[in-house]
Each structure stands twice: as C-alpha cells, then as structure tokens.
Amino acid sequence: MLPSQFLRERRPEIYSDTAGRTDYELDRAVFDHHLETLTRRNQTHGFEIFCRKLCERAICPNLRAQTGPDGGGDSKADGESFPVADELSNIFFEGEANSGRERWGFAFSAKGEWKRKIREDVDGLIKTGRSYDRIICVTSQYIKSKARAALEDELSQSTGVPITIHDRTWVIEQVLDHGRKDLAYNYLGVGKEITDESKLGPTDYSRLQQLEEIERDLARAASGPGIGRDHVLDALVAAKLSRGVEKPKVETDGRFDRAIRLADKYGNLHQRVEARYERIWTAVWWYDDFAFLNDEFDAIAALSSEASHARTLGFLVNLGQLLFTAVLHGHAGRQAIQLDKRIARITELLTPMGEDGERPNNQLEADAALLHIEMNWAAMSRDADALTAIWRGYADIIDRAKGLGEFDAERVANLIEAAEAVAGDDPAYAELIDKLADFVAERKGESQGALLLLRRAKKLELTRHFEMIRLLSKAVLHLTKKEHSHSLEDALSHLAIAYRSAGLSWAARATCIFAISTMLIEVEEGDRLPLRFGVLLKIWISLSIDLRHYPDIAVALPLLKGVVAGLPYSDEARAQFGKQIEEFEISAGSQILNLSDDELARLAEWPDVLEQNEIFLVRTALLYALGYEDILRGDGSIPEAETAEGVAQKFSVMLSQPIGSQRPENSPILNETSKTQRFTTRILGMMVDVRTPGSDNGILVAEMLLSSLEAFLATAIEHRIMPHAEHFTIEVSEDDTCEQPAFSIDRDHMVGSLQWPTSLPPTRFSEQAIIRDLWPSIAAQLLDATCIVPDVENVLTALTREERAIDRMTIATTSPNSYHRVFSRYLTRVSDLVETDCRPYPPRTRPKIERIDIEGLVAKQSGKSRDELREREPRGESHRDYGIRTVIDLHLWDAANWRGAGFLGNEEGYPPFYALLFEDEAAATKIFARWRERIGPYDESDIIRLSIIRRIPNIDHFHYSIQISANPDRAEMESGRIVGFTARSLVTEATSDRNLDTFLELYRQFGAYYLIPAIWNDGMDEPRFLINLPVLKRALNVYEAADLTDQHIELMAVKQAQER
Structure with a gap:
C-alpha cells in the first residue's frame, strides 16, 4: 500500500x-493538437495571454503585461518583470526565487519558424536598452533538446544575458503535470470544466x-x-x-x-x-515521493546537527521512521536510501543529550527518541527479546515523565499505542499499556483540576491575593505539562501579580521570569509570541524598580521596547506602551536621585551601561546626580537653551515622585563581583537581609533563598503568625571543603549562616534533590527562631499539606534556570550589558535638588485634602504593610529568666541605676551587650520603652507592673504600616512605695538613669549589679493604671497583672 x-x-x-x-478535463493529445494549430485559428494573442499567466505561476509572479499592439508592441516585450521589495518577493509561493530583485524580459510566440522568431525577439529586447538580467522565450513549437541548448548558449554569449527557451514540451508539462489545466481552459478554450459534483467539505x-x-x-x-x-x-x-x-x-x-x-x-x-x-513529510505522505526524502535528508540532518534541543531532533527521528518504512515496505533499498548511515547519524546527535542529566526534560526527550529508533531496528530484525526490553524502557520513560511537565507525553503515548502492530501478545507491552493508561488518566485528571483552580482564581478580586496565591500555586504544579503550556503562562502571570500585590517582590520576580521563559519556549518551537508578552514584561519591570534591581531594568526595558516595535499592537496600544515606558524611566530616575552618596558612587560605571541600552532618561538622572551636568549639556541630553533654573525644576519634580520618596529597604542590586551583595525582603513585617559574596553561586543562592522564603510564608499573615524579631540576617559563604549546603542559626544574635559548596552551582539538576530539601529546612528553622506561631501543629499542617507551601517554594526557585532559558546566562552583570568598556564617572559635588511637596500641590489644585487624595481602593493585606518593633530577644529573655527590678544609688553627681534582675548571667549579659551594639551606651532616640504602671485594680495597692518594649518609629507609624510590638512585663510585689518613690525622686532630680542588668538567683541574699553594661536613658513612663487608654501598650501589662 x-x-x-x-x-x-x-x-x-x-x-x-x-x-x-472541481476539476478540469484535458487530454494530452488534444492539448498538443491545439497548440499545433494556434496560428491556423488566429489565436496568437490568446496564446500570449496564456503564456503570461503560465509564467506568472511557474516563473515570475511579478510579471507586467505587454504594452501596445500584438507581437511585443512598442516595448518589444510580450511581458516584463517589475522589481518588488524583498518583503513582497518573500511571500511569493509560485515562481522562481530572485524574480523580485531582477528585471526579466519575456517573449511568446506561436510561429512555426521558431528559431528566427526567437532571434528577433531577443534582438528586440536587447535593443530596448533596459538591461535585462534574464530573457525567457516561450514557443508553441517542439524543439529538440540539443538545438534548444545550442541556441541558448549562442544567444547568451552574444548578448551577455542568460537566455532560457521553453518549448511545447515545457508548456504541456506545466499545464498537465502541475495542476494548471484551468489556464488552458480559461485562456485557450481547450478542455472541459467538471463542477456539477463538487461539494466543499x-x-x-x-x-x-x-x-x-x-x-x-x-x-x-x-x-x-x-x-x-x-x-x-x-x-x-x-x-x-x-x-x-x-x-x-x-x-x-x-x-x-x-x-x-x-x-x-x-x-x-x-x-x-x-x-x-514538513516539506519532506508532505512529499512522502501526500505524493508517495520517497525519492525526495532520499534527496533532502542529508541537508536537513546537517542543519539539525546544530540543535541543542531533542525536540528539534525529533523531526529528524520522524524522518528516520520514514527511512525504515521505505525499506520495510519495499519502496527503497536499504543501501540505496543509506538507512544504516543515516540512522547512526541521528543516534549520534541524540546520545549526548540522553547523557546530559542537567537538562532532565531534554534528556527524557532524547531517551524516548533513542528508544523509538531501537524499536524500529528490533521490528526490522523481528527480535522479540529486544522489543520486550524496549517496552520496559518506555515504562521507565513514563515513570520519569511524572515530574517533568515540559516533556511531550502525548507524542510518546501515541507512539506506544501505534506500536501495537509489532508488540503482539507480549506481556511487557500489556503492562506498558496499563501504566500508560494510569499515567494519562492521572495527568489529565490533575490538569482538569488545575484548570478549575485557575478559573476560580481569575474570578477573585486582587484584594484576595492570598487566596489567589493558594489556588494559582496549586494550579501551576499541575499545568507544567506540554499540552497545557498556554494555561500555565496564564496561571503564572496571575500568580506573579498576586505575589506583588501581597508585597512579595522576589517570589513575584521568580514567577514572572518563569512565565516569560514558558512563553519563549513555545516561540522556539514555532509558536507566535502572544501580545500579552508585553504586559508580562511590564510586570517584570515594575518588580525590578520595586527591588531597585538595575541589571533587570537594563535588560527588561530594551526588551519591552523591542517587543512593542515587533508585535502587531494597535496604534493606541503602542502609544500606551510608550507612555508606560516613559513612566518606568521616570520612576527609576527618581529612585536614583534619592540614593545616598555611597549608593550613588556604586553606580559610577552605569551611565555608559544605560546609554548603550538606550535608557536615556535614567542615564540623564544618574549623570546629573553624579555632578556631570556639563556632559549632559554637551551631548544634548539637556538642551543648550535650557536654563539652570529650568533644569533644577525638572529634576526637583523627578526627585519628588512618590516612588522616589519612599524609604528604601534594600540597597541597589548591581550584581557586582568584587563586593558583598545585599538582598532584602520584608516578610510578616520582619526584615530578612541576605548578605552574600558577589560570585554567581552567591547571588543565585540569595535570589532563590528570598524567593523561597516569600513563597513559603506568603499566606502566613492569615494564620496570625507574628515575628518577635525586627531583623534577621542570613550570611552566605562559599566553602571549598563542604560537600553539601549547611544552614545554622545563632539565636542570640538572630543571624543565620548558610555555607555553600564552592563547586556546587545551585542550578545543577543532579543535586536538586538536596537543594530542594534545603529551602523548606531553612524556612522551618527561621520560623521557629523568629516567630510566634499559634497552634503550631495545625498551622504547619495547613501550610505544608493543604496549601502545598513547599511546592510553592519549588516554583519560586526555578528563576535562575528560567532566566537562563531566556538569556542563555543565569544572571546579568555589567559586562553582559555593554559592547565596549564603560568609562567611570566618579561622583563630583552633588547638586542640591529641592524636594517639592507634589501631594500638597495636587491637593491645592484639585480642591481635595491630602487624606482624600490618599484614599484608594482596598488592596488587601501586604507583607510590606506590616512592621515589627522590639527590643526583646525572646530566646535570650527566656534563657535569662527575668525575675524583677531593683534600684541602686550611684556616686554623687551621677544618675541612679535601674536594674533588671535575671537568674542567668550569661544570657542577661548578652541582652545588654546586644542593646549596646544596636543603641550604643546612650539611648538617645529612646528606642527602649521602660514603663512603670501603679495602682492596678484588683491587686495589692503597693504592687506595680514593669514593662519593657520598644517605642514606635514615628515615620513608620505615619506611613500607615501596621506595627507589631513585643513586650515583657512582670509585677513587683512591693510592700510599700518607699523604694520606688526614692528612685523616682532621684530620676526627677537628674532627668536620667542608667539601665543595667543584675543577677539574683536562688541562694543569693541580694542581687549582684553588673554596672559595666549600662545604657543611659532619659525617658521613663510612669502611669496610674486608671489613666491608660486603648492607645497605650501598657494596657497589656495591666491585663497580665490582673490575670496572674
């Protein structure tokens, strides 16, 4: 068959x-006779029109009709090509290549004296002086091949123009053998149209x-x-x-x-x-043309040898299947079609990919393709044992495919089903079919559930971003399959937006880059880049500005500009993109103008980076801040006519933008090699600060660490988890001696240490089992060390089992590999962004830029109050909306066992001592040592809040409560942030007011006191005062319980005293 x-x-x-x-019926003999008798019927003009139409299809689509009377007319040409742009000639699918660039002349004739007529036609065309690149003559007469070739050579040599002659044989072949009978019917009136039975399906x-x-x-x-x-x-x-x-x-x-x-x-x-x-596949399956396969195989194999993806080599594997088919069914001989040599070449290309464990999806694609080849050899040799091994090999492929979403499982499933003809009753094949059925059912079932979650999440308001994160992260897990790539893109895009709305920029960035790479993978395989790609890039740029991630800004902004120029957006959409790009640059420029002097100095090489990437507005702001107004005027960035006052006003407006005025929580990210890099986030209000070497490993580990922590604790706000630490630092170090990453926490100082093997890239797939387990371990240790978790068991069950928070971490830590899929590198440094060396611009005297009260101006112009302007749609809770203020190191206070307070007089002329009494001296010493590290020996900013609350109802009249907490930060409170406080309090069971009144009198006399630790444990008759660790304080809060309101944190101490 x-x-x-x-x-x-x-x-x-x-x-x-x-x-x-619809078809046309035309007998070869009838058509031959019709051409023979054209001149007798005076049909020469019809023949010329017919020839022009035939040449338009077969040779030159851009063919201009004759001018003037019959026989070539005034132009001496029956037809002439007209030049067209490459863009137009590129879309021609009929005719010959290059006909759009060259000028070709055509002459058509039905005369019997063909040789004389052709000479006259060529001579006439040459004498026009039009410098034809090629001349084509078509005659209705038969010409012997030898005579035709001789005349072509003669005329080509004498005129210097290539001459081509087509005779009746060519005309008949083009019409009858190439489906152009309609031309003969419509222009020569020969043949028959058959239309009565036509029914378009x-x-x-x-x-x-x-x-x-x-x-x-x-x-x-x-x-x-x-x-x-x-x-x-x-x-x-x-x-x-x-x-x-x-x-x-x-x-x-x-x-x-x-x-x-x-x-x-x-x-x-x-x-x-x-x-x-597709061209070769069509030739075989539509036209039974194995000769074309044989002729073209080596060329496509040579081209495919450059491929780095097994999916591209999959085309070659399919053609290899056709080679086997040709031999097995007798369409070609094994040697004639070079079966062994060509299949060996395909195997040679696939084998390295099958051995590359760092690219698991690609490796599995290659292994499946190699099995396909082995199956063909086994079928050809009728080797039943080999086929049994192959079915077991496919079973292993299915097992490995369960965790690899990009793997094209549908293609393998179709191949396994089609193999039934050669499998027969082999039990191994029956087991394979059962496994395949379970795999397909599980995969489809998971996907259907994921699509349901996606639809549900898209219906939610963005204020419900925590629920969106729950739904979308679970959906993403089951959409990472080749057959659902577009739904995966959709879910990732919405998940990135939800993370950003929740104030989790690192998790949002990782998710956004994952979405970008997913879209581009589809483009690599022939899909069209969707218009929503531009929207996704805008999300990435917004996140880059949030994080002050300048390498990302320098990559993403030019990419967005290119996408806007290249994709078929409407004029209105292009204009909107242009406006948004300008707003992005203004925002980035505003941040730069608000940098500290030290931060600005780190950007000394960046003006040239920004210029080479055509981010001109940001470059202008940076050079101006660095003190290089003269350069900006010299290169025209600042127009010559612009006054100094005008320049100052423009930069004042840029400086005063809301985004620039926000207090930054992180240093600019530059991915410098020579300096320690700092990456920061705020989770549950607690600042998490990662400090890492500037190596590739160090930077990638920091990105993955923060992304994973944000993802794990994304919904923790709703579980009422509260940190008791303001700040937690993680120090990443590279170690030549350790084999696996190791993490530990110094709870006394709230510092984590992550040792990373120097030889272990965090992107190495073969080590992912170890690396994947590391992130949940770090998150669990951090949660235990820094947070108060109500109902620990139920909360952890909800996070890990119901919400699949660990799987969220896996999604968030894919960003380096996703980034590599897009840019062929894992991170971007200055050297990746420039083609020439950057000139440094050391900071000069920094210009003074006046800050404008933009909000006040807008309020005045609009007639609204500031509060009215600040009103906005509800946006839901964000991790950035929370803050923590504490001076209580919970672990140290637990270890120190605070028992009370005591008073001690000082040398004459010095303020008194107020002592906090602890049992454990080591822990007490650490508490005060950390206070002095943070505050210094003098609490000038009144960070420690010491309160004494007297006359508490329902307890002894002389008893009073002492409370230690942190004072609120005024700027933080005014920002609208919800600030959590930790406090410790206890009741001093005094028998009279004498000691407290004595201390308060001394305090009023000096207006200050020294806060010190003292040790008092069982067996001691009196406390031992440690006066070597004093913290001088001026503020002391003394309240009567009746004077407290709901605004006082001291109410907590009253309630605790009453509930003892």
Missing part, C-alpha cells in the same frame, strides 16, 4: 474532505477561510510594516492548510518553499528544521 493511501485510511482528518472537487471550508486570511495578512505585512519572525509561522501554517485541502502539488510545494525561505531569513533553528521537515 502506498503511504498516501495508508495514512488517509488511518488519519482521514488531515486530508481533504471535499467530495467530487466543512473541514476544507474552514481551512480555505484560514488560508485566505493568512495570505491577506502576509500581503498586508509585506506592503506595510514588513515581514518578520511572526510571519514564519503564518507561512508554514499556510503551506499545511494548502496541503490539507489538497491544492495542486506545485502550489503546495511553492508554499512550503516560501515557508523555508522565510524561516531561513527570520526564524530560529527549530523553525528552519520544521519547515523542511
């Missing part, structure tokens, strides 16, 4: 469904509609904005549609040739291979 018959029976849906299609109707629309789009692009990368896919789809409706072979082949041409010019390697593969 011929291939076209076989496949038509098995897959009729890919062939035409039109019954009794519904599938063909849809295909033709799509084909016509694509051809219109290509024509519009060619005559308008130009052909580009997006049209590579259009051209290939058009060829496949033409194949599907079974257009004439020459037309379908022409469309495939066009697709190849556009792929070579605008496409990537995958698209170039795919276009050639």
Whole structure:
C-alpha cells in the first residue's frame, strides 16, 4: 500500500474532505493538437495571454503585461518583470526565487519558424536598452533538446544575458503535470470544466477561510510594516492548510518553499528544521515521493546537527521512521536510501543529550527518541527479546515523565499505542499499556483540576491575593505539562501579580521570569509570541524598580521596547506602551536621585551601561546626580537653551515622585563581583537581609533563598503568625571543603549562616534533590527562631499539606534556570550589558535638588485634602504593610529568666541605676551587650520603652507592673504600616512605695538613669549589679493604671497583672 493511501485510511482528518472537487478535463493529445494549430485559428494573442499567466505561476509572479499592439508592441516585450521589495518577493509561493530583485524580459510566440522568431525577439529586447538580467522565450513549437541548448548558449554569449527557451514540451508539462489545466481552459478554450459534483467539505471550508486570511495578512505585512519572525509561522501554517485541502502539488510545494525561505531569513533553528521537515513529510505522505526524502535528508540532518534541543531532533527521528518504512515496505533499498548511515547519524546527535542529566526534560526527550529508533531496528530484525526490553524502557520513560511537565507525553503515548502492530501478545507491552493508561488518566485528571483552580482564581478580586496565591500555586504544579503550556503562562502571570500585590517582590520576580521563559519556549518551537508578552514584561519591570534591581531594568526595558516595535499592537496600544515606558524611566530616575552618596558612587560605571541600552532618561538622572551636568549639556541630553533654573525644576519634580520618596529597604542590586551583595525582603513585617559574596553561586543562592522564603510564608499573615524579631540576617559563604549546603542559626544574635559548596552551582539538576530539601529546612528553622506561631501543629499542617507551601517554594526557585532559558546566562552583570568598556564617572559635588511637596500641590489644585487624595481602593493585606518593633530577644529573655527590678544609688553627681534582675548571667549579659551594639551606651532616640504602671485594680495597692518594649518609629507609624510590638512585663510585689518613690525622686532630680542588668538567683541574699553594661536613658513612663487608654501598650501589662 502506498503511504498516501495508508495514512488517509488511518488519519482521514488531515486530508481533504471535499467530495467530487472541481476539476478540469484535458487530454494530452488534444492539448498538443491545439497548440499545433494556434496560428491556423488566429489565436496568437490568446496564446500570449496564456503564456503570461503560465509564467506568472511557474516563473515570475511579478510579471507586467505587454504594452501596445500584438507581437511585443512598442516595448518589444510580450511581458516584463517589475522589481518588488524583498518583503513582497518573500511571500511569493509560485515562481522562481530572485524574480523580485531582477528585471526579466519575456517573449511568446506561436510561429512555426521558431528559431528566427526567437532571434528577433531577443534582438528586440536587447535593443530596448533596459538591461535585462534574464530573457525567457516561450514557443508553441517542439524543439529538440540539443538545438534548444545550442541556441541558448549562442544567444547568451552574444548578448551577455542568460537566455532560457521553453518549448511545447515545457508548456504541456506545466499545464498537465502541475495542476494548471484551468489556464488552458480559461485562456485557450481547450478542455472541459467538471463542477456539477463538487461539494466543499466543512473541514476544507474552514481551512480555505484560514488560508485566505493568512495570505491577506502576509500581503498586508509585506506592503506595510514588513515581514518578520511572526510571519514564519503564518507561512508554514499556510503551506499545511494548502496541503490539507489538497491544492495542486506545485502550489503546495511553492508554499512550503516560501515557508523555508522565510524561516531561513527570520526564524530560529527549530523553525528552519520544521519547515523542511514538513516539506519532506508532505512529499512522502501526500505524493508517495520517497525519492525526495532520499534527496533532502542529508541537508536537513546537517542543519539539525546544530540543535541543542531533542525536540528539534525529533523531526529528524520522524524522518528516520520514514527511512525504515521505505525499506520495510519495499519502496527503497536499504543501501540505496543509506538507512544504516543515516540512522547512526541521528543516534549520534541524540546520545549526548540522553547523557546530559542537567537538562532532565531534554534528556527524557532524547531517551524516548533513542528508544523509538531501537524499536524500529528490533521490528526490522523481528527480535522479540529486544522489543520486550524496549517496552520496559518506555515504562521507565513514563515513570520519569511524572515530574517533568515540559516533556511531550502525548507524542510518546501515541507512539506506544501505534506500536501495537509489532508488540503482539507480549506481556511487557500489556503492562506498558496499563501504566500508560494510569499515567494519562492521572495527568489529565490533575490538569482538569488545575484548570478549575485557575478559573476560580481569575474570578477573585486582587484584594484576595492570598487566596489567589493558594489556588494559582496549586494550579501551576499541575499545568507544567506540554499540552497545557498556554494555561500555565496564564496561571503564572496571575500568580506573579498576586505575589506583588501581597508585597512579595522576589517570589513575584521568580514567577514572572518563569512565565516569560514558558512563553519563549513555545516561540522556539514555532509558536507566535502572544501580545500579552508585553504586559508580562511590564510586570517584570515594575518588580525590578520595586527591588531597585538595575541589571533587570537594563535588560527588561530594551526588551519591552523591542517587543512593542515587533508585535502587531494597535496604534493606541503602542502609544500606551510608550507612555508606560516613559513612566518606568521616570520612576527609576527618581529612585536614583534619592540614593545616598555611597549608593550613588556604586553606580559610577552605569551611565555608559544605560546609554548603550538606550535608557536615556535614567542615564540623564544618574549623570546629573553624579555632578556631570556639563556632559549632559554637551551631548544634548539637556538642551543648550535650557536654563539652570529650568533644569533644577525638572529634576526637583523627578526627585519628588512618590516612588522616589519612599524609604528604601534594600540597597541597589548591581550584581557586582568584587563586593558583598545585599538582598532584602520584608516578610510578616520582619526584615530578612541576605548578605552574600558577589560570585554567581552567591547571588543565585540569595535570589532563590528570598524567593523561597516569600513563597513559603506568603499566606502566613492569615494564620496570625507574628515575628518577635525586627531583623534577621542570613550570611552566605562559599566553602571549598563542604560537600553539601549547611544552614545554622545563632539565636542570640538572630543571624543565620548558610555555607555553600564552592563547586556546587545551585542550578545543577543532579543535586536538586538536596537543594530542594534545603529551602523548606531553612524556612522551618527561621520560623521557629523568629516567630510566634499559634497552634503550631495545625498551622504547619495547613501550610505544608493543604496549601502545598513547599511546592510553592519549588516554583519560586526555578528563576535562575528560567532566566537562563531566556538569556542563555543565569544572571546579568555589567559586562553582559555593554559592547565596549564603560568609562567611570566618579561622583563630583552633588547638586542640591529641592524636594517639592507634589501631594500638597495636587491637593491645592484639585480642591481635595491630602487624606482624600490618599484614599484608594482596598488592596488587601501586604507583607510590606506590616512592621515589627522590639527590643526583646525572646530566646535570650527566656534563657535569662527575668525575675524583677531593683534600684541602686550611684556616686554623687551621677544618675541612679535601674536594674533588671535575671537568674542567668550569661544570657542577661548578652541582652545588654546586644542593646549596646544596636543603641550604643546612650539611648538617645529612646528606642527602649521602660514603663512603670501603679495602682492596678484588683491587686495589692503597693504592687506595680514593669514593662519593657520598644517605642514606635514615628515615620513608620505615619506611613500607615501596621506595627507589631513585643513586650515583657512582670509585677513587683512591693510592700510599700518607699523604694520606688526614692528612685523616682532621684530620676526627677537628674532627668536620667542608667539601665543595667543584675543577677539574683536562688541562694543569693541580694542581687549582684553588673554596672559595666549600662545604657543611659532619659525617658521613663510612669502611669496610674486608671489613666491608660486603648492607645497605650501598657494596657497589656495591666491585663497580665490582673490575670496572674
């Protein structure tokens, strides 16, 4: 059975469904006679029109008709090509290449004296002086091949122009063998049109509609904005549609040739291979042309040898299957079609990919392809044992595929099902089918559930971002499958937005980069870049500005500009993008103008980076802040006519933008090699600060660490988890001696230490089992060391089992590999952003820029109050909306066991001592040592809040409560942030007021006191005062319980005293 018959029976849906299609009936002998007798019927003019139409299809689509009377007229040419732009000639799918660039002359004749007529026509065309690049003569007469070739050589040499002569043989072949009978019928009136039985099938109707629309789009692009990368896919789809409706072979082949041409010019390697593969696949399965496969295989194999993805080599594997088919079914000999040599070459290309464990999806694709080849060899040799081993190999492929979403499981499933013909009753194959059925059911079931979660999340208001994070992170886990890539992009995009709304910029950044890489993977495989890609880039840029991540800004802004220019956005959308890009640059510029002097100095090389990446507005702000107004005036960035006052006003406006006025919590991220890098986030109000070496490993570990912590604790606010530490530092160090990462916490100082093996890239796939387990371990230790967790068991169960928070961490730590898929590097440094060395711009005298009260000006102009202007839609709780103020190191206070307070007089002329009595001297000493590290020996800013509350109802009259807490930060409170406080209090069971009144009298006398530790434990008659660690304080809060209001933190001490 011929291939076209076989496949038509098995897959009729890919062939035409039109019954009794319109056709033309034309007998070869009748057509030959008609051409022979043209002059007798005086049909020479009709023949010239026919020849022009035939040449338009077969040779030159851009052919201009004759001018003047018959016989070539005034122009001496029966037809002439006209030049067209490359963009137009690129979309031609009929005719020959280069006809758009060159000028070709055509002469058509039905005269019997063909040789004399051709000489006259060529001579006439040469004498026009039009400098033809080629002359083509078509005659209705038969010419012997030898005579034709001799005349072509003679005329080409004498004129210096290539001459081509086509005779009646060529005309008959082009009409009858290439599906152009309609030309003979319409222009020569020969033949018969058969239309009465034609019925266009519904599938063909849809295909033709799509084909016509694509051809219109290509024509519009060619005559308008130009052909580009997006049209590579259009051209290939058009060829496949033409194949599907079974257009004439020459037309379908022409469309495939066009697709190849556009792929070579605008496409990537995958698209170039795919276009050639489809051309060959069509030749075999539609036209039974194994000779074309044999002729073209080596060329596509050579092109495929450059591929780095097994999926690209998959095209070659499929063609290898055709080689086996040709031999097995007797269409070609094993040696003639070079089966062994060619299959060996495919195996050679796949083997290194199958050994590369760092790219697990690619490795699995390669292993599956190699099994496909082995199955063909086993089937050819009828080796039942080998086939049994292959079925077990496919079972292993299915097991490994369960954790790899990018793997094209559907293709392997189809192949396994199709292998039934060679498997027979093999029990191993039966087991494989059972495993495959379970795998497909699980995969489809998970995906359906994930799509339900996605739909639910998209219906939620953004204020419910924590619920969105729960739903979308679970959806993403089950959408990481090839067949659901578009839904995965959608879920990731919404998840990134939800993370950002929750104030978790690192998790949002990781998710956003994952989404970007997912889209670009589809583009690599021939998909069209969606318009929403620009929106996703805007999210990334917003996050980069939030994080002050300048390498990301320098990469993402130019990328967005290119996407806006290259994708088919409407004029309105382009204008909106342009406005948003300008706003991004103003925001980044505002941040730069608000940098500290030390931070600004770190950006001394960045003016040239920004210039080479065409981020001019930010460059202008940076150079101005560095003191280089003269350079800005010299290069025209500041117009010559602009006054100094005008310049100052413009930079005042930029400086005073709200984003620039916000208190930054992190240092600028520059990915410097030579300095320790600092990465910061706020989780539950607690600052988490990661300090790391500037090595690739160090920076990537810091990014992954913060992304994973944010992801794990994203919803912790709703579980009422509260930190008792303001700040937690994690110090990353590289170690040549350790084999695995190790993390520990010094609870006394709230510092974590992460030792990372120097030789272990955090992106190495073979070590991911270890690395993946590390992030939850760090999160658990940090949670235990820094937070108060109500109902610990239930909260942890909810996070890990119900919310799948550990899986959220896995998603968030993919960012380095996702970044690499996009930019072929794991992170970006200055050297990646410039083509030439950067000139340093050391800071000069910094210009004084006046800060403008923009909010006040807007309020005045609008007639609204500041509060009215600040009103906004509810946005839900954000981790950035929380803060922690504490001077209580919980672990040290627990260890020290605070028992009370005591008073001690001082030398004459010095304030008194107020002592906090502890049992454990080591812990007490650490408490005061840390206070002195943080505050110094004098609490000038009144950070420690010491309160004495007297006359508490329902307890002894002389008893009073002592409370230690932190004073609120005024700026933090005014920002609207919800600030949590930790406090310790206890009741002193005094028997009279004498000692307290004595101390208070001394305090009033000096207006100050020394806060010190003292040790008092069982067996001691009196406390031992440690006067070597004093903290001088001026503020002391003394309240009567009755005077307290709900605004006083001291109410907590009253309640605790009453509940003793």
